[in-house]
Amino acid sequence: MNWARGLKFAGIHVVIAIPLIASKEIPRWETEKTHSEVGHDSLVLAGFQEEPSTVEFSPACEEWRSYSSAEKLLAVSETPALIVSGWNNECPPSWTIAGMVGIDMKHRSLTQRSESGFGLCSLIALQWVLLAGFPLVKPRRRWLEPGVANTFLTLIAIPLLLLVDATEWSSFGDVRSVAVAVGFPALLVLLLIFSTWLAWLGLIAERLVRFGWRAAIASLRWACTS
Numbered sequence: 001m002n003w004a005r006g007l008k009f010a011g012i013h014v015v016i017a018i019p020l021i022a023s024k025e026i027p028r029w030e031t032e033k034t035h036s037e038v039g040h041d042s043l044v045l046a047g048f049q050e051e052p053s054t055v056e057f058s059p060a061c062e063e064w065r066s067y068s069s070a071e072k073l074l075a076v077s078e079t080p081a082l083i084v085s086g087w088n089n090e091c092p093p094s095w096t097i098a099g100m101v102g103i104d105m106k107h108r109s110l111t112q113r114s115e116s117g118f119g120l121c122s123l124i125a126l127q128w129v130l131l132a133g134f135p136l137v138k139p140r141r142r143w144l145e146p147g148v149a150n151t152f153l154t155l156i157a158i159p160l161l162l163l164v165d166a167t168e169w170s171s172f173g174d175v176r177s178v179a180v181a182v183g184f185p186a187l188l189v190l191l192l193i194f195s196t197w198l199a200w201l202g203l204i205a206e207r208l209v210r211f212g213w214r215a216a217i218a219s220l221r222w223a224c225t226s
Contacts, residue, residue: 006133
């Protein structure tokens, strides 16, 4: 167990994740301060009736929405931690941290979101302490190790995504063309980051198969000699 390496990677990824999480949560906090009651679940129709009728709306969990660059980067760079935390999920499963603190379509308070964000940061730290502290491979070229590749590509993706966000909504044609030109490399980097998790899954599967094969051979030898 290489604790120093694990803590180093955990610190890097937590430092990267905090601004990404804050970029999504701070606007919500400001909105909540100015509008204490936003998003009622029912609409009261006040017509020419003696008793007002209420129409209840059941918000659907499965809805298409656009994802920000921060969400995309967290989704590919911290995939396991993000899945377990349920952060920023409209309807998180009950087994996620967001589900455990009671977040759903109707309940999404400041305290609950803060707990969900803190849980995500904690999972990111734990994730990288384990992954970087117990490297599955030690290639000659360090950048081929999935943890190093993930971290390096994440650092590359940050300026690319910032440039895309800064230019894609511009009204100037030349500036918008820059966003289009940078968009493809940014997408490619995101795909490469996600591929590091696939590499980890492949390494884990290979280790499990090897362990199972050795256990089976040992069992056969024991059965033949007994």
